[in-house]
Amino acid sequence: MAGAGPAQSSPSSTSYSGSARLILAELGRVRVVATRPEVPGYQRDQFGQTWTDDHDGRGGHNGCDTRNDVLAEQLAAVRYRSKSRCVVVAGTLATDPYTGRHIEFRKAAAAKVQIDHVYPLARAWDMGAAGWPKQRRVDFANDETANLLAVDGPANASKGDDGPGEWLPINRGYRCTYVLRYLQVARKYALPITTADRDTARAITRSCP
DSSP states (O other): OOOOOOOOOOTTOGGGOOOHHHHHHHHTTSOEESSOOOOTTOOGGGGOSTTOSOOSSTTTTSSSOHHHHHHHHHSEEEEEOTTOSSOEEEEEESSOTTTOOOEEEEGGGGGGEEEEESSOHHHHHHHTGGGSOHHHHHHHHTOTTTTEEEEEHHHHHHHTTOOTTTOOOSOGGGHHHHHHHHHHHHHHTTOOEEHHHHHHHHHHGGGOO
């Protein structure tokens, strides 16, 4: 049934406010490695079926896939497919975190808004997830609370599987929050960061609140 979605939850909400103090604190809690290793064997399905509902985090086992859960939470003015409580067909990304743009989402042009893994899957595989149990990888890939953001599609494509040491959002107002989220995900899942990530995080604090 069509209807309005929940109030928009801003990706820059209080728990992810990218202050210099919080970034420096997180840097003290994560392990740093010189460079990203290359671990063979990565495939997307190593992290489960794409956007599976079969995970143990928020939104798991609710009958809706993770992509639609994230769209429903992070877009405003959400509309659903007729007779469906899951499939988001329209909404508004009021301020895209990565570009600062206002984006109108329509399912017919779904690639305009993509769901980004702040700490990318391929990167996580190389940094330790290759040795995790399968369910932990599934939970990581569908962690709506920490690791997933609705963002501009082309910006997400430009990021690829880079970390902050190689890529930062063109929206300078979100860079501090992005770096903090990346570090928080790294700590939550005991994933290391590279020296380039660390150096960028340190440097970015000069422009953070």
